[in-house]
Amino acid sequence: MAIRLIADSGSTKTDWCLIDGKKKKRFVTQGLSPYFLSSEQIEEILQKELKGKMKQVAPAEVFFYGTGCSNPANVKLIKKAIQAVFPKAKIIVDHDLIAAAKALCGDKKGIVCILGTGSNSCYYNGKKIVKNSPGLGFILGDEGSGSYLGKKVIQHYLYNTFDPDLMDRFNAKFNTDAIQILDAVYKQPLPNRYLAAFTIFLAENRGHYMIENIIEDGFNDFFFNHLYKFRETWSLPIHFVGSVAYGFKDVLKEMCSTYELQLGKVMQNPMEGLIQYHS
Incomplete structure (x- = not known):
């Protein structure tokens, strides 16, 4: 079988697997979102963070699955970057x-x-x-995601909605203020990643009613705006993948039970399944 390189890329990180016969090697690079990075920037990241680790192994095929890759212009941008790094490979780009x-x-x-x-x-x-329910990105949509939940954490902090105990915990954890937060969100690159980083505060403070409300409200927004739009939701298993789904799978399980929906698999990332699929 030809040497294959598989990539699963989100906004924050990219999981890679090099399949050479029965040998499999895993790598991780930063996320390669075509909405935030140019083709040249992606090429530079691949040269620095991936190619050196592969030790001169040249894949015959590259299967790249990434965020934003349902857009033909983004597919072209990603393809150009990968082709520059692996000029002899057959490149297939599809969305996450x-x-x-x-x-x-x-x-x-x-x-x-x-x-x-x-x-x-x-x-x-x-x-x-x-x-497919339309993906509107972190400003208009992304309900239930890390950036969505992180935004709620920041709102609760900046509006002083958290009780004194949570305010103290937030200050001890992040050591930031309104000026730094607003600058990072409105002026710095990759604001979606910045926002998503605040979901750790939810994970570390489970059990507090305000924290549980943020998680449940975020997932409810996702169920209502997306899952309820598919009539198949009521008759088929509902599968989840991603760090947020995996981290709060107990909430998803409870919500599916409450709404009489069939919960399927909950995976942290799809790479194991993709390796199986492409092997």
């Missing part, structure tokens, strides 16, 4: 939702959800994505 569907469902029908730095969902018929 297809990666999630292949990893979670294989060739079976299901509802597929991503809850990571961003969020997305679709109905997959076992071969292709048939219906």
